[in-house]
Amino acid sequence: MNPVYESYQRLQFDEPLPGVLRITMANPGRLNSADAVMHGELVRVWRDIDADPDVSVAIIRGSKGAFSSGGDLDLVKEMTEDFTVLSRVWKEARDLVYNVINCSKPIVSAMEGPAVGAGLVAGLLADISIAAKDARIIDGHTRLGVAAGDHAAIVWPLLCGMAKAKYYLMLCESVSGEEAERIGLVSLCTDASELEEKSLEIATRLANGSPSALRWTKYALNNWLRMAGPTFDTSLALEFMGFTGPDAKEGLASLKAKRKPDFDQNCPL
Structure with a gap:
């Protein structure tokens, strides 16, 4: 495996099949929430994968039955108090979207449990998005007290239509994997017990396909996103x-007050 991946702290890597790099988001005890470290790593990993000649396809998933539970509340608090932090995360949020879109390698996402925040950006912008039937996809921006930005404004209306996008983004309604497939928000859904097998099956088919044909098909289709x-x-x-x-400060306080008492203090759900 390319030594460039050894520097990552919150992302773990393995090669389950030749040419397939599997990325696992891991933030133990916090349902893989995106703290400052993970947020930055989710930005740069797609550039590293794009430049890696040994990777044909990437899979992104979460550890221990959760995909990603959103932005770590310590990071969110810093953003409300420190403009330097806010500016850095703003740039990272922008680069995350464009780096996923511009990565020439096909990306497969395998979402189970909560799928929120920066992890969800990669999950829904993946070329083939797979969700467990009982996954909980949530764009939590308005619950926090800020506009639904990041990927949501460009990809949700394109995937599931403006009416559904407004409903889920404005009300912060949870979308199950089964419903997400029905409305076109994800490529397909499967039982949670079959999620890993299905993601590997799709990745294998992509890895065995024509690299140039897949690359330029992805590039052409993602022009819809670039135009937005x-x-x-x-x-x-x-x-x-x-x-x-x-x-935002009120939203942050509300999230902390409603959080289950047995959850880690920095977990956003």
Whole structure:
């Protein structure tokens, strides 16, 4: 395996099949919430994969039955208090979307349990998105008191239509994997017990396909997302502007108050 992956702390890597690199998000005790370290690693990993000649396909998943539970609340608190941190995370959020879109290698996501925040960005922007039937896909921005930015404004309307996108993004409704497949938000769903096998099956088929044909098909289709660049930039600016206002602080306090007492204090659910 390429030694470049040895520097990662929150992302773990293995090669279950030749040409297939599997990425596992791991933040123990916090349902794989994206702290400052993981957020930065989710940005740069796609550039490393794009440059790795030994990788044909990437799979992204979460550890211990959870995909990703959103932004770590310590990081969210810093964003409401420190403009330098806010600016850094804003740039990372923008780069995360474009790095996934521009990665020339096919990406498969395997989502189970909660799928929220930065992890969900990669999960839904993946070329083939697979969700367990009982997965819980949530865009939690408005619950936190900020606009639904990141990937949501460009990809949700394209995948499931404007009416469904507004319903789920404005109300922060949870979408099961089964419902996500029905409305077109994900490529397919499967039983949780079959999720790993299905993701490997799809990755194998992609790895055995024509690299150039897959690369340029992905590039052409993702032009739909690139054309939404002005919408994305505006939504991202509106989202991060919200972190400087009172609604975000109230939303953060509300999330902390509603959190289950047996959860880690920095877990956002």
